[in-house]
Amino acid sequence: MSEPVIKCQSVYKIFGANAERMLKEANGNVDAKTFQENGCIVGVNNASFEVSKGEMLVVMGLSGSGKSTLLRCISRLTDATGGKIFIEGQDLLNLNNKELIDLRRNKMGMVFQSFALLPHKTVLENIAFPLQIKGIKTEDSINKAMDMVKLVGLDGRENYFPRELSGGQQQRVGIARSLAVEPDIWFLDEPFSALDPLIRKEMQDEFLRLQEKLQKTIMFITHDFDEALKLADRIAIMKDGIIEQLDTPANIVLNPATEYVRKFTEEVPREKVLLIKDVMDETTSDVGDLKVSKDEIIENVAEKILTQEKTVAVTDSKNNIVGSINPAKIINTVFGGRKNNH
């Protein structure tokens, strides 16, 4: 496998006057309570993970869990107190100011919860802003920005001011702006949290469509577990600055690592989240005629499988049989096991 795009090694972020000294004294064993007694607040506590190219990592946590702080460490909007962060092999914390600005101008894009549009610029000018900051000629930047306007479906509104747009439209501008410089790495900080539920769903679908097309390396922050499940390749669940579990959505739902994670998974409708491949058996013998794809969501094929008496064959994209699934397993997955997992 090629080098990860983002790589974090025991990243700490501690707020407070003598945070650095305390971190050194703690010797890698940071306890939030002792720090708090000494006037320090632990934002991120020993975060280590990698994100590879084209992957979407969703960081999920409730407010105050340190998820936004973690993102700001990786975009270096704040400086991490300890640990190492590598962006495409470059040591982020050792970059000087000029290198950092170069990195942001060419490699990174970020979307914000409150949209953070410039109120005195039109949609088009907002989107062209990062390009113009880079020093690209006005005409070229406007042309490029126009492409972005079309990409997010705001054509016809390019000369509006942010104050004249709805929340969803404003966030489309935010997304277009963050994509204008064609960054490899895309940070999204609760981009849809400020939107109404219906608009949010629409934007999530739109976002998935974009990602299908663009294949960026993404860190996505959210406090909404359902959103995380819907979007993520992998999910990191944070609590009090600590990453409680980092795994694929299916694994998190099926095997929550801690009590805290389990609470989130309890109410999740599994048939809507899990794929056939997540619950299928490896055995390929003794299967019936019906075949289902391993990448189907259970809900979509459950009825078909449940009307069968025999085990159903599971196929991969080339129509080879790679496993099997029997109706009982489906019923067990959907209805059973929940309360017994304790």
Place this chain on the structure above:
Amino acid sequence: MELLKKYPKSFQWLFLLAVFFALCFAIDVPETYKFIRGQAEFVKDPNQSAFVFLGKEVRYYAFDVFWRLPPLLGWLPIWINDSLFFLMNDWMPMEFWNEDTQEYKTRPLVLQITRNLTAFMTFLIELIREILLGGLETIVAFTSWDWIDANPWAELPGLPWTIVAAGSAILAYKLGGKGLAIYALLSMTYISIFGQWKPSMQTLSFILVAAPLSFIFGLGLGVAAFKNKRVEKALYPILLVMQTMPQYAVLVPALVLFGVGDHAAVIITMIVAVPPMILLTLLGLRAVPPEVIEAGRMSGCNNWQLMSKVLIPTARRDILIGVNQVIMVCFSMAVISAFIGAKGLGFNLLLALNQLNIGLALEAGLCISLIAILLDKMSLAWANKQVDYFGNLNFFQRNKNSLFFGVVVIAGILLAYLGSIYFKDGYNYLFEVPHNKGISTADFWNKGVDWIFDAFFVYIKAFNTWLIVDVLQPMRALYLRMPAIATLVLVVGAGYLIGGVRSALVVCGLTLFIALSPWWDRALVTTYMATFGVIVSCIIGFTVGTLCFQNKHSTNFMLNVCDIFQTFPSFVYLIPVMMLFGITDTSVLIAVIVYATIPATRYTIEGLRSVPAGLHDAATMSGVTKFQRLFKIEFPLAFPHMMLGLNQTIVFALFMVIIGAFIGTEDLGQYILKALSDKKGAGIGLTLGICVAFIGLIFDNLIRTWVGKRKKHLGID
């Protein structure tokens, strides 16, 4: 005992008052005490004692430590004076090239700097003035007098008044729409027709120089303070003092440094106008949402781009409100600067008031008010105007205002030319209406004043006598009867009860400064006048505010009235009261009351309005009557904001009391006025100004601390 436990605070206050009164009665008035001890050091009197501090001899009358503190700070004004003189006349002499005599001359550095600065300011003012009114100076500055004599045609012609009036209407239209444009046109025409054109343009040119310079400095310092905590900490005390310093106390040191005239006034105006700009810049930059800053950073902005392309445009509105403040401060300084010889409307006003020509004063005052409202409304309209998109308009649509102005300029020149043919022998009224040729209403007003005096003299006099004999004199005597120690105990005790040790120390320091200066008695007189004004203003303001709040229309109406009255320079308020009450303390106090009622009313309305709508609904659903709602819900919640209004009322009252010295009062202001005409007045003027500022700051500290605690307690912001 139970009561004591239930209301511990009240008992602490009662105890404090008891101590205060005990001290008052225990300490007798010494027999040697004579009121008005100030400025003792300048009167040689065999009864005086003297001490020497830092090489300065300070003379004073014998004192009783408990009754009045020794004037230990008596050396401060002398020292400030000597230092200033030393700086100006002896410090760092250097060789400077003299353009006129073509040789090197030795001059002290500071003197040279101030002279250069002065020359630069004079040039700027003359330039603008001559664009508006015409003249020679600018061209002379670039060439020489000889050249002008050789080329008599070379003179800036000045703009005909028609162009300036139409131009301001076009600008007003662009900023604020039709209504404002009509107002601009009418008031400019009025000014011209009534013969006030020249002084008005002189005042305007003063503002056109002072305001942009103040804006630049204010913005720069505001940005510096935003980026660097240390700069902010260094600026903070200066900003605080400048906010409560009476504007005309700053005029005095300016005299020494820059001499008499418009240039000195511009420089000193900047010193007064920059602080509010700094404050509003800081406020605006702080209010930029952190995510917008982060978005700028993630777009790859360097520090300069972040400031110029993200922060300042986003904080545009607050910064433009700062511009509004700057313009208004510049305007009121332009009027007050008449005391140090600035030309314009203020000078005419001062002259008229000195001659007791109320009619002329009213005319000048009316012009000042018209221009003040115009400037205020225009700059506010600019602040509230939102950026528009022009890309889809063609050249004519985009530039219609400039094009129209071009047409107006041509038309105006043609008119002026036609006028020069038509009014061949007399004055060209289409170019400029001369000062004494306009329509004058002064006679009418003077007759009116005479009539009022004839008709109501008896009543006014009776009221006057009653107020002075039965209210003011006893109150003044009571204030002067307070032993210094008792006052100090009261103030420090209040500081401790409100804000703990910290507040007590701050307040103690401020009070001690005044008590140790030679002007404690005068400060007491100032305080008594201010107190009287504040009490009456608050009663009126709170009542009027509450009454107006009962109805939406009257609320808006009252706020508009407050807006308009607040734009008038404080000096203008003296005209009508002098008209009615002549030269007495009553006049000053009435001016104080009118002026200080504005913030009291405004803050009352704003406070009541800030009570959340949800609470209103909740109260209504609990079935309260209108009175219950007012007293149980609205007043308690609005009270902190109303107290901030009280704070403003005190500052406004102090300002007016000090300016009232012009009419003749026996307080600190009187000495500031004296210092203006005193060669050695700089130190005294500045120290007196600081004393007044400190009186304001004592109340400011107490009220703000209390309000902060109360708001926290109530959970408001």
